[in-house]
Amino acid sequence: MSAKILLVEDDPGLGFVIKDNLTHKQYDVTLCTDGEQAHRQFLDQSFDLCILDVMLPKKDGFSLAQSFRSKNQNIPILFVTAKGLIEDKIAGFESGGDDYIVKPFSMEELFYRIEVFLRRTSTQENEMSFSIGTYQFDGKNITLSHKNGIKTLTQKEAEVLKLLYNNKDRVLKREEILKSIWGDDDYFMGRSLDVFISKLRKYLKHDSSIQIVNYHGVGFRLEVG
Amino acid sequence: MSAKILLVEDDPGLGFVIKDNLTHKQYDVTLCTDGEQAHRQFLDQSFDLCILDVMLPKKDGFSLAQSFRSKNQNIPILFVTAKGLIEDKIAGFESGGDDYIVKPFSMEELFYRIEVFLRRTSTQENEMSFSIGTYQFDGKNITLSHKNGIKTLTQKEAEVLKLLYNNKDRVLKREEILKSIWGDDDYFMGRSLDVFISKLRKYLKHDSSIQIVNYHGVGFRLEVG
């Protein structure tokens, strides 16, 4: 799975070049051209790494780094900037940055520095836990427990269940589920999804207030209570 | 506890200045002036971080980094050198380095960069001891003892065991284990991990309350009792 990178660079030319290069290296890059936009994106999605310019419209890189860091202790933050003075570097590290690369730099060097931090960041992924009706899902153990007993789900069963749970107040389109979990959408994958829905219904049948409802021709919705 | 740093710098003046500055920052610094000496020190003691010059007598910094890296996937390696060409930087990262600082640099910047990597390296694992069921693991001697006898583990066996123990409340993903111990993740490393799991199971078989449980397609979990 490719790493999600938030790139914040106000020079459209350079921003495009960096994004293009990183995309070719299979990273999933989101480019923002000002600080506020970047801040919104950060709150909205979960990224694996950030690359920030220092001088940015609306909200500068240092204060951006500070607010990112206060939200997430772990995410690597790399500054990429023309300001090469030692005081700027210090400010960069003080604001929670992990690296400070001075322009002009080579793409190669940027790749290597990104890799260093991605390698060193633990993949503390979606280990969410939640309860549905009288059931309890434990993401650390991938189990679904009920007073009758514990069932260890498979990875895919867990993924479908988590996705349904995260969207339990709305209808999830078949296409959305397939794109999100299978990565693509064809007839047979659709049938496969039906099989999983069938399995999940079986696992959840001891609580009749839980229903995975089909919306004919559209998708599914998890309804509780 | 202060971090142990291996500093390799052949210029006696600069070596002394850096060592002195780092010592004032409460680091425990070992200074070597040539590559072979550094290599012996590395095998002899366990350091938390290395700072290497590139041009060194007897064994250059790049090949030094390679042999350090092959012994220890986790230790941060920082190059500090006058060679600022992009090819040299690439060679530095290729040989397993984590950062590449070009002389002249400020001490402040070096401190910050050291802190970045110390913060991101889990130091807990080094010489920890613990008991699993009726077994006792001694991190100092990397031995696993039981009433039947004592087995001296290899470095890697011990690392896998420690990682499993530190995460015994959850399923460790294969990818996490591989990234943490092997530093990367490919098919053969995965098979290698399976071999180590198999060995550890054999070592731990005298206490049936200890189980290394596989979660198909996900990873492993150490279960005790």
Place this chain on the structure above:
DNA sequence: AATAAGTGTTAACGACTTGTTAAACTTAAA
């Protein structure tokens, strides 16, 4: 009502993952 398309469910097949042993390879030490 007839037809077509979508869905529910089960089970078998096949692809992939894992367990284990042993051989091949690598590296450091003698």
Place this chain on the structure above:
DNA sequence: TTTAAGTTTAACAAGTCGTTAACACTTATT
């Protein structure tokens, strides 16, 4: 250079899970 220890790769057996096919049933459309 040989030896020994440790790790990776190969090979095969065993197990697991996702996909697919098949068929029954439901919903929409004509």
